[in-house]
Amino acid sequence: MSELKQTPLHALHLKLGAKMVPFAGYEMPVQYPLGVKKEHEHTRQKCGLFDVSHMGQISVSGNNVAEALETLIPADLVELAKGAQRYGLFTSTEGGIIDDLMVVNAGDHFYLVVNAACKDQDLAHLRLNLASTHEVETLDRGLLALQGPQARDVMQRLCPEACELVFMQHGRFTIAGQEVWVSRSGYTGEDGFEISVAADACEAFAERLLAEPEVEAIGLGARDSLRLEAGLCLYGHDMDMQTTPVEAGLIWAIGKPRRHGGERAGGFPGADVILHQVDAKDHTRKRVGLLADGRAPVREGATLVDEAGNEIGVVTSGSFGPSIGKPVAMGYVTRELEAPQSTVYAVVRGKQLPMVVTTMPFVKPGYYRG
Numbered sequence: 432m433s434e435l436k437q438t439p440l441h442a443l444h445l446k447l448g449a450k451m452v453p454f455a456g457y458e459m460p461v462q463y464p465l466g467v468k469k470e471h472e473h474t475r476q477k478c479g480l481f482d483v484s485h486m487g488q489i490s491v492s493g494n495n496v497a498e499a500l501e502t503l504i505p506a507d508l509v510e511l512a513k514g515a516q517r518y519g520l521f522t523s524t525e526g527g528i529i530d531d532l533m534v535v536n537a538g539d540h541f542y543l544v545v546n547a548a549c550k551d552q553d554l555a556h557l558r559l560n561l562a563s564t565h566e567v568e569t570l571d572r573g574l575l576a577l578q579g580p581q582a583r584d585v586m587q588r589l590c591p592e593a594c595e596l597v598f599m600q601h602g603r604f605t606i607a608g609q610e611v612w613v614s615r616s617g618y619t620g621e622d623g624f625e626i627s628v629a630a631d632a633c634e635a636f637a638e639r640l641l642a643e644p645e646v647e648a649i650g651l652g653a654r655d656s657l658r659l660e661a662g663l664c665l666y667g668h669d670m671d672m673q674t675t676p677v678e679a680g681l682i683w684a685i686g687k688p689r690r691h692g693g694e695r696a697g698g699f700p701g702a703d704v705i706l707h708q709v710d711a712k713d714h715t716r717k718r719v720g721l722l723a724d725g726r727a728p729v730r731e732g733a734t735l736v737d738e739a740g741n742e743i744g745v746v747t748s749g750s751f752g753p754s755i756g757k758p759v760a761m762g763y764v765t766r767e768l769e770a771p772q773s774t775v776y777a778v779v780r781g782k783q784l785p786m787v788v789t790t791m792p793f794v795k796p797g798y799y800r801g
Contacts, residue, residue, distance in 0.1 A: 438484035439573045439633035447648050455547035457485040460650040467652035471753045474619055474657055475794075478579035479649035480640050487550025488572050488627060491557065492540035493565035500541060503560055504534065505676070505699045507686025511536045516599045516614050520676055520684050521556060526704030527672040528679065529556065531664065535601045535614065542601075542612070544574070544625075546666045572612075573633030578623035578657075580797055581645040586624055588643070593624065597801040607639055615799060618654070620661025620792055622799045656750045659759055662720060662791025668731060669718060669747045669761055675701075677708035678763070680718045685709065716744065717769040720791040721777075723758040723784060726751065729777040735762055736776050736783060743768055746777060754794050764788065 435458040444451065449460035460482065462470060473479055491500065497508040506519040513536050521529035530549040535542040545553045550569075557567045577585060587594050590606045596615040603612055612627040628636045640646055655665070664670050670679045688695045691706050708714045723729055728751045735744035749760035760777075768775055771790050776783035 436485070438482055439630045440482045440484060440637055443634050443637060444482070444648075449648070449650060452651070454651060455485055457547060459485060460648070462650040462652045463648050465647060467650070467656070468753050470647065470649045470653035471656050473647045474579045474621065474649055474653060475754055476580070477647070478577060478581040478585055478623075478643075478645040479619075479653070480637065480646050481576040481578065481649050481654055482573075482637070483576050483625070484573040484630075484633065485547040486574055487543075487545040487547065487553060488570040488574060489543040489545065489550075489554060489557065490537075490540050490568045490570055491543065491561065491565055492568075493561075496541045496565060497536070499561050499565055500534065501689070501695065502698060503556070503700065504532075505685045505689045505702070505705065506534065507688050507695075508534060508536075508541075509695065510688070513538045514601050516601045516616060518684055520681065521553060522676070522699055522701045522705065523672055524700045525672075526675045526701035526708075528666070528670045528674055528676060529553070529672065531666055531670065531681075531684075533614070533616065537601070537603075548667060570627075571630050572627045573630050573636075575626045575628065575633070575637060575640065576617045576619075576623060577626060577640060577646070578617045578619040578621045578649075579645075580622060582621070582623040583799065585640065585643045585645055589639075596624075598622075598798040607636065609636060611636075618661070618663055619657040620663070620794055621657075621797045655748075656753065659748050659750050659761065660752050660754050660793045661796065662761070662793060664718075664761075665748060675705055675708055675714065677705060678714050678716055678718065682709060714766070716763045716765055718747070718761060719764055719769055720789045720793060721746070721749075721760040721762060721775070721786040722789050722793070723760070723777070723786045725758065725784075727779070727784075728758040729760050729779060729784060729786065733762075734778045735764060735786075736778060737768065738774070738776070740783070743775060752793055759793050760786065761791065
């Protein structure tokens with residue numbers, strides 16, 4: 432077994448008393464002494480700081496970068512304004528999802544943030560397809576997520592200019608003598624900022640943020656329950672190479688100019704499969720939200736059946752939702768049962784537990800849109 436990698440904040444996690452676990456090839460904090468439930472609630476009520484430095488940060492530069500990236504990603508990137516960020520997908524020739532990512536138009540280059548478990552393959556994918564015409568560079572930077580309704584209050588004291596950003600905007604600022612790249616985004620459903628900082632300055636910067644009265648360090652456990660309540664997919668669980676964007680409920684990630692009838696229709700891997708599903712709506716399964724009664728969470732991998740006991744899907748993410756006081760899950764069901772208020776049953780230890788199909792997100796988003 433290969434040795435686990437460490438983020439620039441590894442020593443700080445240990446100092447803060449974190450419980451460390453393997454995650455995506457890294458040793459990462461799953462929780463701190465506060466505990467997962469209180470960390471979750473603190474983020475929803477005040478402000479949490481997450482180490483997401485394990486994620487890949489990549490720069491792509493050269494002529495016509497947006498057009499080049501559109502050959503790999505079905506988003507509308509040509510019309511992405513400077514300083515704007517967009518959610519995107521790398522798709523396979525079969526129409527599956529290779530990874531999901533954030534894409535920023537940084538002016539003289541495009542800045543990508545990709546998932547930790549996929550970053551090596553993503554880098555190889557970019558270089559294989561673009562390296563003959565564009566420079567693809569992996570960046571040695573830390574990445575922090577400051578999330579929660581009081582994140583703006585914290586940022587207002589450190590960098591008021593960054594507070595002028597709205598959801599999915601990106602800017603470059605100087606905070607405490609460090610050049611930082613700030614996006615008004617995150618993966619908790621709350622307002623907040625994702626902050627890229629030089630690796631050698633990351634620990635001091637994180638300690639500066641943790642010194643603010645609203646801020647607590649938050650681990651992967653609460654990050655998972657927060658993103659699940661927000662109805663956000665986790666790659667390798669709620670989407671993968673065997674899942675199309677349409678099945679995953681991510682049609683909105685396919686830009687309108689990239690669809691049939693658009694000015695730049697297709698041109699990305701798997702476009703024939705994906706755009707057919709967009710138009711014909713003949714896919715056989717769909718990602719849905721699921722709510723259960725009681726307190727016991729329904730975990731990933733639980734089989735879903737209909738009233739007659741026929742297998743109709745699977746749970747891909749499941750946890751207790753502290754913000755709503757119920758078990759929440761997402762999973763895939765047959766199209767006949769995708770409508771909200773449909774009842775399905777999760778098989779847990781031989782028992783069939785009723786779950787109600789529901790719209791997502793489970794909690795109202797707090798994104799700042801100006």
